[in-house]
Amino acid sequence: MNGGLISIQEAITSLKPSERKVAEYIINFPEEVLNLSIQKLSQRTEVSEATIIRLARTLNYKGFQELKLRIAGDLATKSSSSNHSYQEISIDGSVDSFIANVSNNNIQSINDTISVLSKEEVEKAIIALGSARKIALYGIGASGLIAQDFKQKLSRINRWCEAAVDYDTQGTISANLEESDVVFGISYSGQTKDIIHSLKVAKDNGAKVITLTKYGSNPVSELADIKLFTSSLEKSIRSGAMSSRISQLNVIDILYVGMTSRNYEESVAALERTRKAVEDLKKHV
Known part of the structure; x- marks a missing residue:
């Protein structure tokens, strides 16, 4: 502990x-x-x-x-x-230092995220996502890439989901969500205004809200029924949100594995169907 x-x-x-x-x-x-x-x-x-x-x-x-x-x-x-500890990444460093420091920071970010990630909240998220009629995934910028990655995973196990990476699409989806649906908001800072507004609309319609933000109180997590946190005390060079992105992807993988294990036979069958469909498609390209 x-x-x-x-x-x-x-x-x-x-x-x-x-x-x-x-x-x-x-x-x-x-x-x-x-x-x-x-x-x-x-x-x-x-x-x-x-x-x-x-x-x-x-x-x-x-x-x-x-x-x-x-x-x-x-x-x-x-x-x-x-x-x-996180290592400073200097623009004047050697290739060896880039390899060592970036890798160290990514590993450290995952380890620190494990420390602040609540097992109870993860369990709730897996159950909510597994029983949802629809799953809406929201993210802007780098967080949008995380949402799209999760959509690809969920689609392969036959879960209805949509990844919205712009405000107009998020607002449209939120307006049509219901109590049986889940909206998953991803924002490292927890301050993204478009995400905040879209989650409010979804929450007002009765949808269950899950959020993934950096650790601590923030406007995005305050809207959540289920709060998931990552830890990433990044150093000054923040090229493409490096270690924070890695820790977010790690949480997404945890949720995906949890959902798959709870419905193992159905998930394996869906994975096999999608694998075969992709292979057949390649034969005709």
């Missing part, structure tokens, strides 16, 4: 001033915090005990004790790892 420090780092800019004060203390003195009671931490940071509890709940933990357990897991993982 880990992810405490990662979740704090991801959410710190969106925290209230009093919560941020506690968060910064934890980041600076994690080992010390493990040995402090909530009363002692309250005294050290000069905030109320209620603020500390509120911080833990903002991070989606039950309370201070769970947050401490997560931090302890982080420290144990860090001590057993020789490379537990």
Whole structure:
């Protein structure tokens, strides 16, 4: 059980001033915090005990004790790892450094996402997607590519879905969704206005809302019935949203495998049909 420090780092800019004060203390003195009671931490940071509890709940933990357990897991993982941080990618670097640093950051992003990804929310998402009449996938820019990738996967296992990567299409689809449908909004920042508005329309029509954003409170995730988070503390060079894209794709793959395993025989049959159809098509091209 880990992810405490990662979740704090991801959410710190969106925290209230009093919560941020506690968060910064934890980041600076994690080992010390493990040995402090909530009363002692309250005294050290000069905030109320209620603020500390509120911080833990903002991070989606039950309370201070769970947050401490997560931090302890982080420290144990860090001590057993020789490379537990994102690497700066310099434009003046060598090809060797590009290979090493980009690969390291992508691996780190996936590991950190595992730390902040709720097993319960993943389970809910798999069930909701598997039982939906229609699935609408929304993303803009790089997130639109993630939506299109998920559509391709779901289509192969015979799930009705549509990937909309522009506002007009998203708005049109949202207007016709119903209670038996699911809308899946993808936005790394959680601030994309077109996604926010489209999700609101879908939610007003009764559709279940699933979101995939970076960790922490944001306008997109606040609309969700099911919240999925990724972690990606990217360095200054952000060419095409590198590690954040990798962590998003990893979550999509998790959902796809979960859906396939729940309806294994039907999924395998659908995969075989689509494989054969593509092969037959190639013969006539």
